[in-house]
Structures are given as structure tokens and as C-alpha cells.
Amino acid sequence: MNRTDRLYALVEELRAVSPRPRSARWLAARFEVSSRTIERDIGALQQSGVPIWAEPGRTGGYVLDRARTLPPVNLTAGEAVAMALALHRLGGTPFAASAAAALRKLVAVMPPADVAEAHRLAGRVHLIGDGPVTPVPAAVADAVLARRVLRIRYADRAGADSLRDVEPLGYLGNSRHWYLLAWCRLRDEIRAFRTDRILSVHPLAEAVTRELRPEDLDIPHDRVRPLSLV
Known part of the structure; x- marks a missing residue:
């Protein structure tokens, strides 16, 4: 079990027995690691904000506050990004820090594969x-997520x-519009397609293998930033 999976499993183990404690020795045996590793994981x-505390004494150990944590959240990747x-x-706004903390908590309880x-x-x-x-047309959003080539009818300005x-690579958004960033096979280069000018969309079976690199965006780096989950 890798560390990410173990951290997730630790939270679920402590949630399952809460408010009873689990000792570091018990958890170490459960996850086949050393007590020192468990202490570092805790x-x-x-x-990261998980409400775990240590109860002292011979029968003490680590306790998770179930009232302040969520069970596994079955968010899809698209839902998390939304x-x-x-x-x-x-x-x-005054709630920016609270919003960031809420997002971190949601991501923390998602399955590791979904987080990735x-x-x-x-x-x-x-x-x-x-x-x-x-x-953004639903078919475009689906293609970016599924990494599928699209055949689009597009109106220029x-x-x-x-x-x-086109090979969808991602999105660019400013204060007014969304743009689909894609490799255009007609122009043989990366182009930005304003999504409200995409007249029709037909997904193809072919998979996209190309990746968007930061240097592909012809925009100063101090003006554009990728969306983050942290």
C-alpha cells in the first residue's frame, strides 16, 4: 500500500471506531508499517486539517472527530474541478480562505485515483x-475529460x-469567454476556439495523446494561471 492509500485508509479506520481510540502500535500492525511511520502519517x-487527537494513558491512542469529517465522497473528477x-x-472575498479549506477537505476524502x-x-x-x-458545449467538456478527438464546425469572428x-488539450478562460485549447489539424498548430462560436460538435473514437505545455500558451506567465485543487 502506498502512502496516499494508507493515509486515506487511516482516516477510514479511525472514523469506523470513533470515538474509541486506536494505538500507534495497533495501527502499525494493521497497515504493516512501523509505529514511527504511523506517527508521521498522523x-x-x-x-492537513483532519481532526485527529491523541488520548493519553494505557488504553489511549488516536481518535478522529467524526462530527467534523466526511465519509468518502463520491465526487467525479469533473465535479471536483467544477x-x-x-x-x-x-x-x-472575506470567504476566500474558508473556500480553499473546504475544497481541501473534500479532496482529502476522495479516493486517490479520483484525486489524481x-x-x-x-x-x-x-x-x-x-x-x-x-x-461550454457538453460534448466539448466530455471530450476534454475523456481525451477524445473532436470534429467541430466553427465560426470565426x-x-x-x-x-x-481538433485534439482537445484544455481550456483558457478570461473575464468574458471560455476558449477550447486544441491542436487544430486543419491549421497544424494549437488554436484557441471560443466556445460560443462552436456551432456543432461530433466526438471521434480517436484518443488524444498530445499534452499542453505551459510554453504552448502565447501569453505572459504572470497573466495566466492553471486551476488548482489546493
């Missing part, structure tokens, strides 16, 4: 300013439309 969980984006809009997928998806979302309000096969 310390890491406490620093919450991160919604909470991002609270930046600059959510981080990958969040890394494909780039924001300038406070984020846009224009809609002059109103002329064209049919293109």
Missing part, C-alpha cells in the same frame, strides 16, 4: 482574471464557418 493528516472553479470565484484524475483535469484549465461566463478535426 502528523501529516493533522497538518467545485474548484466555483470556489475560485470567491477569491478576494481531478488534478490532471484541473491542470488543463487556465484562467485569466476572474473566469468567464460563456457556456467574421462569421465564416469551417469544419475541423
